[in-house]
Amino acid sequence: MGLPAVQRSADPFSDGAASAERGLVPFDRFAAANRAAEVLRAEADALLALAKSPPAGLLDAADLIESRGGGVVVTGMGKAGLVGRKIAATLASLGTPACVLHPGEAVHGDLGMVRDDATVLALSHSGETAEVTQILAPLARREVPVVAVTARAGSTLGRAATVVVAMGQLREADVHNLAPTVSTCAMMALGDALAVLLSERAEFTPDRFAAFHPAGSLGRKLARVDEVMRTGSAVRVFADYEPVRKVLVTAEGERRTGAVMLIDDAGRLTGLFTDSDLARLLARRGEHELDRPVSAVMTRSPITVGEHVSVGEAVSLLKGRKLSELPVVDASGRPVGLVDITDLIGLV
Structure with a gap:
């Protein structure tokens, strides 16, 4: 005697009519793959444009950070802040001392972590992020320079910055142009470029890299x-x-x-x-x-x-x-x- 037939539950994405009744968009794998490719192309195109004509401010930022010698304090809000954490980690791993400053906490005492000889790297696509712009005046009073990674030099952040790394106004990859996607991708790439420039100027060696990466398979490969x-x-x-x-x-x-x-x-x-x-x-x-x-x-x-x-x-x-x-x-x-x-x- 055979086993009873398995009763499969209805898949709301397999029936366009049923999906419409539920207020859902029918799932089309081919269309979804094409849409994913569009997102990747949008981000790749932004990076290619930056590579074709790197912002002049990028080299100025490297000059400023190198001349100051007090490390980098990276700040940003939301998705830009998360990108900032990665940039700070890359800077540090390649020999430039760096830390992350949450702009909201900064005005409640954390500005004290900014040394007088440090450089602040501020990230904001719009250049109008309130939590970021509110720390500009206190930094200016202490004469701490700011490198702004933003779309426009004419934004509030851009006008207050010592150096502007202008990305240009980037359209985000989502259909409503809302979620930070292309802009955060560009920010991260510019942060990587800055970190590598600084490490090469400092003649950063594999031995020093190994000293900062003692764990994991990478650390083992770099060990002696x-x-x-x-x-x-x-x-x-x-x-x-x-x-x-x-x-x-x-x-x-x-x-x-x-x-x-x-x-x-x-x-x-x-x-x-x-x-x-x-x-x-x-x-x-x-x-x-x-x-x-x-x-x-x-x-x-x-x-x-x-x-x-x-x-x-x-x-x-x-x-x-x-x-x-x-x-x-x-x-x-x-x-x-x-x-x-x-x-x-x-x-x-």
Whole structure:
């Protein structure tokens, strides 16, 4: 006896007449896809226009912030304020100290976070946002310069600003031209451009970037190999004249790597004895092979890295050369650790 037929509930979007009765617009996936493409094109077009003719104020803003040296305080209301949070985060991550000031809280004491040598970056498409314009006079009294990212230099915000980054009057992507979409996209892109300009002028290095990003996969890639390599009892090091049989003996306890680093009398790395070397040895089925010096069967002159190389560079070597282990050596060629591919799962 078969199962009873499943009774499906009516889908209000599958029947145009039913949707009309409920006051709903019938759902058309093809039309919706086209509409989504229009939104994306509107935002892309705005960015292309800015790229074709970048606002002159953008370079002036970089000059001003660099000359002041007191960091950037980003402020804006609503969606512009949310964009401001992202801009402040990007500035900070690329070496320009930045924080966010809520304009509503600013007039209730938070203006105190603005240093006298700081620069305020104020975001408002209209340039008339009341919460933003109300902090202009207090800032002017303290002679704190303002960089305005706005549509028009003639707006209230634009007239009061030291530097205006004029985006032009942008039409939003929604049908009623109401929701900040194209304007916030342009603001964010201009903020990114400003952050990158400032970082390059300051000759911001990957090492400094890594210092600000110690967590996550990005942080791990930017870390140095001496921060992630195996050392001490987690690695095996033998003299290259030792017999293979001795090298194969592994102490119990802490998990070891699949490769043994081999050194000469001066302690310099001469080779690796890997799982592959062992497999080839066993395939020959020669018991006498186990009593030969390991130097006779090891992988000679293995690829190595210095201890200050980034994890990202080590990962590239492991991937590019199809390696499982990467010895880490000091300036004299002596092994100080080993990077094992199993420790970098997710980055390789």
